[in-house]
Amino acid sequence: MADQYDVIVLGSGPGGYVAAIRCAQLGLKTAIVERELLGGICLNWGCIPTKALLRSAEIKHYMDHAKDYGLKVAGEIEADLEAVVKRSRGVAKQLNQGVTHLMKKNKIAVHMGEGTLTGPTSLTVKGEKSEEKLTAKHIIVATGARARDLPFAKADGKRVWTYRHAMTPPEMPKKLLVIGSGAIGIEFASFYNDMGADVTVVEMLDRIVPVEDKDVSTFLEKSLTKQGMTIMTGAGVEEIKVSGSGVKAKIKAKDGKVSETEFSHCIVAIGIVPNTENIGAEKLVEMERGFIQIDDYGRTKSKGLWAIGDCTPGPWLAHKASHEGVTTAEAIAQELGNKDVHPHPLDRANIPGCTYCHPQIASVGLTEEKAKEAGYEVKAGTFPFIGNGKAIALGEAEGFTKTVFDAKTGELLGAHMVGAEVTEMIQGFVVGKTLETTEAELMGTIFPHPTISESMHESVLAAYGRALHI
Structure with missing residues (x-):
């Protein structure tokens, strides 16, 4: 017999685990399904560990400029990349354990394994040893997203990296190519530049961080260039050849000229792909470019099935996912008869964006x-x-x-x-x-x-x- 819940949340990132906690606070019998690590990408491989890396780079930056503050540092400042990464992973582990504690505290059942929808209010969880069948009055899909690959340069973790590889690098890049100048690309460009790499950023649009105000983009480009980065806007990477020693990239510049440059490593930061394949959602929801279409409260076209976070339309930000998680949890509680909750739809005009470069x-x-x-x-x-x-x-x-x-x-x-x-x-x-x-x-x-x-x-x-x- 299938386990029965009021709400099952598929995915435990900052949208999913927050939704589960709010559901539990509202007295709903709640379960969460996770295939890898509680806390999802943000806590384990995204927002938090990258900020730990950037903090190390920031400290190094200040140490490199100690004389500007009237201080003397004996000897040359060296970056111990292995130790920096170890600290970052330790921060991620601590927060993962924190989410585990929150699940226990709020009496949320955790089912580890691959979740697949079998209907709007039912799913199976395939774990290492067995398969479970779960049902609920409502299911929230919070499966998140992953990095988009370049079609002609698949990430291999050795020379071509996604953000995930860039967080646990096998070695320090000497000459780094960053493709894409959104938040992720610019943050890693800033980190590795401060750590001593020779960094080139290629952006196909006419300015870096293109979603920001033009004045911000202009200022940032000048600042990063002053710090030693090479910034190429209105440019595109047309080909990448990977070898054991590095990558050769053909880059078409703004003036139309194509040049071939060698780099030790390449980070691809050209956007995300929603994790909506192979979860049984195709016939249950409407999708656009793989993103699940929802109303202002997270409802899909199937009654009882909801979606939040990076598997839905953007902006794709952790705090937006968490806010949606609360809104959806309260909308579900309201449908289940709770008259004390009054959920408000998400106001996209009031969602802040932050990029933690220098x-x-x-x-x-x-x-x-x-x-x-x-x-x-x-x-x-x-x-x-x-x-x-x-x-x-x-x-x-x-x-x-x-x-x-x-x-x-x-x-x-x-x-x-x-x-x-x-x-x-x-x-x-x-x-x-x-x-x-x-x-x-x-x-x-x-x-x-x-x-x-x-x-x-x-x-x-x-x-x-x-x-x-x-």
Whole structure:
């Protein structure tokens, strides 16, 4: 006889395990199915371990520039790649154990194995030793996504890497090619550049980090070039030949000229592919390019079957998946008769994005260009970190904060930041947008001194011609 639950979650990443916890909090008998590691890609092979790597690179960066702070370091600074990776894997292991604890704490049944849907509310779990049949009143698909391969250069883990290989490199690359300049590509480019590799980034669009505001892209390219990277925009990799000693890449530059360059390693960061094949979903859901189509609460076309996270339309971010997990859990509880929950649909305009390169990038809402395309009359203000006392004291005076407003209503449409610690500061603007703030509230807010966050206040003032320190 099949085990019966109120909710089964297929996949235990930041969407899946959060959905399971919220379901359990709402009194629902909940199970989670995971084929590999609790916590999914984010905790084990994505967001968290990459930040541990980047932290090591950041410390090395500061040690390399110790004299700028009046400090002397005896001897040459060396990066022990094996130790750096070991620390990163230790961080991932600690968080994996944390999720295991949360499952026990919330009395969530864990079924390890390959899950396959047999209907909207039933599935089988094929483990190492046996196969289980599970049924539930509702199932949430949270199977995530994986790195997209180049059709002419499949990742082999030796010379051609995905982000997963780049986190546990067999050796330190001497000359690294990074294909793609989204968050993943730029983060690894930044990491390996700080660790001492000769890094080249190739982006087929006309600017790096193309989803960001143009001013941010321009600033970042100048900063990374100053740090020693080679940045090629409007360019494409047409061919890669892999050998035992490296890769030869034919790169077509912006001017149309094709050159062949040798690299020791290559990281492919050209997007993701949803993990929706071979899970039995084909006849149960509508898909577009493999992504499961859902309503604002996570419902698919099959009653009782829901989907969240990276296997659904973007943006493909861990915090978006977690938010969807809570929303879907509450919508399910509501359908099962809970009158005390009131789920709200996801507002995609209020999802922040963060890139942890050096310098950091953070943003929320519309860019200035997108706001104008949408028909808004815009007021935009930018405040450079060179005008901020704390940034200067930290030796981090490169960067800026930019805000975009509706000139007619004062509504905050977007905020864009590049520089030190901006990934921690962006949440102030996210809260402001969620509360539907205008320039008046932000101008009237007291920001603590001395902090880099004062640049947030000044950017708002600048949008209305009232900046104090520039």
